[in-house]
Amino acid sequence: MTAPRYDVIAIGNAVVDVIASCEDELIDELGLNRGGMTLVDADGAKSLYAAMGQAREVSGGSAANTLAGASMLGLQCAFVGQVCDDQLGEVFTHDMRATGIDFDTPPLPEGSAPTGRCLIFVTPDGERTMNTFLGAGQSLPREALDEELIASGAILYLEGYLWDPEEPRKAMRRAIEVAREAGRKVAFTASESFVIDRHGDDFRAMIEDGVIDILFVNEHELATLTGEDDFDAGLAALEGKVPVLVATRSAKGAVAIADGQRAEVAAEPIDKVVDTTGAGDQFAAGFLSGHAKGEPLEKCLKRGAVAAAEVISHYGPRPEVDLKALMGEKLG
Secondary structure, eight states, rough: OOOOOOEEEEEOEOOOOOOEEEEEHHHHHHTTTTSSSEEEEEEHHHHHHOOOOOEEEEOHHHHHHHHHHHHHOOOOEEOOOOSSSHHHHHHHHHHHTTTTOOOOOOOBBSSSOOOOEEEEEEEETSSEEEEHHHHHHHHGGGOOOOOOHHHHHEEEEHHHHHHHHHHHHHHHHHHHHHHHHOOOOOEEEEEOOOHHHHHHHHHHHHHHHTSSSSEEHHHHHHHHHHSSSSHHHHHHHTTTTTEEEEEEEEOOOEEEEEEEEEEEEEOOOOOOOOOOEEEEEEEEHHHHHOOOOOOOOHHHHHHHHHHHHHHTSSSSSSSSOOHHHHHHHHOO
């Protein structure tokens, strides 16, 4: 097996987040799924955008956010995702490359499905309600995969959100085959309980077949995936089937199990939760930054907790400080 060129290669939605503060009443007025993520069509996206207050646009997408944090923490990263040759596509491409991430998936021609966007309403308690129009991201074809690129990454990181549309799902299935043939690890984030509701049979089959090496879930996704409402029972249902299992519990911290070893950390304290957008994504970034370097399980979790705490202390899904320096300050 040749030495990997990249620490992490991710396949995910290429999305630009449009974030605005709002009062709780607006969530009810618009009939939104408070605290969750809902897919909307182009007309729905236009309607919600019109209802938003003053907003800011930042590149997002779950796996892309994770790579942004991982790159800031010193990992060599590359991203595979579909944008259109339009204004938001240019914004997304610039932001990825400016963060040090290689991103060379050819854009769709202008006039095709537009670049995806996620309209995020943030209530005073910091909770985010996301409404996503995937746009061009749903069109990522298997042919867009550079198989040499996929084989050159130590860890292939896949986003559950992108499992929904057929074309990207085919691309990710092929990427898993390529990565495993090259002797690489496959990491998977379940993304959201509604994704598991639709594709849980696929995910459970992959777990049973042993093709997932690192699985990221939150406690709600764990319950949906296993059918176990009790957190520890859910962990027990997956223990041994996934080499590394990572489960986050928001303010209650996180747990990881690997090779029969269990580690647990508390959530990192912060003064105020401003916006929980990207918390799970940055937790994964922090964890992977330690795992890629062979650090102990507890330290990997601690890295995840520090990264997640940083991102929920401000608006937007990506770190706004020197994350590597912050890790040094917190972890020594």
